Amino acid sequence: MTxxxxxxxxxxxxxxxxxxxxxxxxxxxxxxxxxxxxADHAHRVATELDCPHFLNHRDLLDKVDAVSIATSTPSxxxxxxxxxxxxxxxxLEKPITTxxxxxxxxxxxxxxxxxxxxxxxxxxxxxxxxALRPKLNAPRFIRCQRLAPFQQRGTDVSVILDLMIHxxxxxxxxxxxxxxxxxxxxxxxxxxxxxxxxxxxLFKNGCMADLSVSRVNDKPxxxxxxxxxxxxxxxxMHHKRLTTRFLTxxxxxxxxxxxxxxxxxDALKEQIANFCKNITQHKNPSCDGQAGRDALAIAIQISxxxxxxxxxxxxxx
Numbered sequence: 001m002t003x004x005x006x007x008x009x010x011x012x013x014x015x016x017x018x019x020x021x022x023x024x025x026x027x028x029x030x031x032x033x034x035x036x037x038x039a040d041h042a043h044r045v046a047t048e049l050d051c052p053h054f055l056n057h058r059d060l061l062d063k064v065d066a067v068s069i070a071t072s073t074p075s076x077x078x079x080x081x082x083x084x085x086x087x088x089x090x091x092l093e094k095p096i097t098t099x100x101x102x103x104x105x106x107x108x109x110x111x112x113x114x115x116x117x118x119x120x121x122x123x124x125x126x127x128x129x130x131a132l133r134p135k136l137n138a139p140r141f142i143r144c145q146r147l148a149p150f151q152q153r154g155t156d157v158s159v160i161l162d163l164m165i166h167x168x169x170x171x172x173x174x175x176x177x178x179x180x181x182x183x184x185x186x187x188x189x190x191x192x193x194x195x196x197x198x199x200x201x202l203f204k205n206g207c208m209a210d211l212s213v214s215r216v217n218d219k220p221x222x223x224x225x226x227x228x229x230x231x232x233x234x235x236x237m238h239h240k241r242l243t244t245r246f247l248t249x250x251x252x253x254x255x256x257x258x259x260x261x262x263x264x265x266d267a268l269k270e271q272i273a274n275f276c277k278n279i280t281q282h283k284n285p286s287c288d289g290q291a292g293r294d295a296l297a298i299a300i301q302i303s304x305x306x307x308x309x310x311x312x313x314x315x316x317x
Contacts, residue, residue, distance in 0.1 A: 004030040005276060006065045010057045010079055012036040012045040015093060016070035022272045023068070024049045029276060032063050061086045066116075066279055068272070069093060073157060077102035080117075084109040089116040091275045094169070095161050095299065096292035103293035110289055116278050118285040119292030121169045123222075125270040127262035128235050128242045129170065132226070135244065141227040142171055142209040147217035150190050158194040159186070160299050160306070164213040168302075169287065169295035170224070177205035179298065184306035189216045199302045240264055 007029045009020040016036070024031045033052040036042040046053035054060055057079055060067070066089040069079050077097045080090050084106060096119050097103045110117035123129055144167040179201050186197030196214040203209070222237035234243040240262040248254045278285050 004028055006030050006032045008032050008060050008064045009068045010035045011071035012041045017045050018268055019068040022269050074098055080106050084115050087113045089279050091118045093120040095165050095296050100297050107289040117289040118275050119287050121287045122267050123166050124287050125267035126237050127265050128237055128240050131242050132235055139226050139228045140207055143225040144211045145223045146213045147221040148215045150216050159197055159213050159215050160303050164211055165295050165299045167211050168298050171209045175203050175207045177203040180204050182301050182305045184302045185309050186306045
């Protein structure tokens with residue numbers, strides 16, 4: 001019988017608590033403990049899951065094989081560095097770090113110590129996105145719209161790092177080309193950071209992606225529209241639907257429409273299952289440190305383009 005992976009979760013806020021629940025429910029894992037510098041948070045989740053709790057993540061370095069890190073983004077680098085340096089596999093919530101240099105260091109550490117470094121871009125485990133990928137063939141235009149109601153959680157960073165980075169990572173994984181130009185606009189609304197933004201990415205192969213995000217919307221909306229030669233796709237990530245449109249074979253110039261509906265799957269449960277599988281089978285994750293790093297790099301460039309635009313037009317950024 002395979003020895004269960006000794007796991008822990010660092011950061012037991014909104015997302016961290018769910019990570020801990022998933023590990024606790026897996027037969028191939030042993031939840032060694034959870035860690036949070038907030039003693040009340042740590043105690044509450046530990047009591048719920050009947051496991052030890054810690055206030056300092058370093059107390060777990062000699063007790064675990066793998067961890068999820070769901071702390072605040074500014075702490076990602078330091079916490080992940082400690083675990084990777086000790087040969088411990090890491091599932092790190094997005095964005096990977098606050099700077100590209102920090103991300104590069106984590107990637108190098110993971111390689112040096114033969115560790116899995118997987119980044120928590122959860123939409124990769126959305127059933128509608130999984131159904132879309134085999135149908136893609138050289139997209140020419142992609143439009144993404146990600147809208148969410150306002151929540152205080154996540155407002156310590158701009159909406160680009162909070163929400164748009166999901167679609168940046170997806171688009172980069174679908175377009176096999178470098179970016180030649182970035183245009184962006186956006187504004188603060190309810191927080192101290194950008195709350196609504198639009199970015200246009202131009203790729204060397206001619207593809208263009210238009211990304212719109214808002215965290216001050218009445219209702220959630222997560223849509224992606226992809227256009228390629230002879231076909232288009234409408235992906236509703238929130239309601240798990242994929243609509244494919246294509247020309248009818250033959251002489252008649254008509255368009256057929258195929259709608260696929262998917263069960264609402266537990267994407268986080270699948271992500272953690274994939275993380276554990278990658279560890280035991282020594283497989284590189286599809287959304288690895290490099291994918292997280294590339295998404296962060298473009299998010300930073302979008303932020304810089306937005307600031308330059310707002311400065312030129314005297315808008316508050």
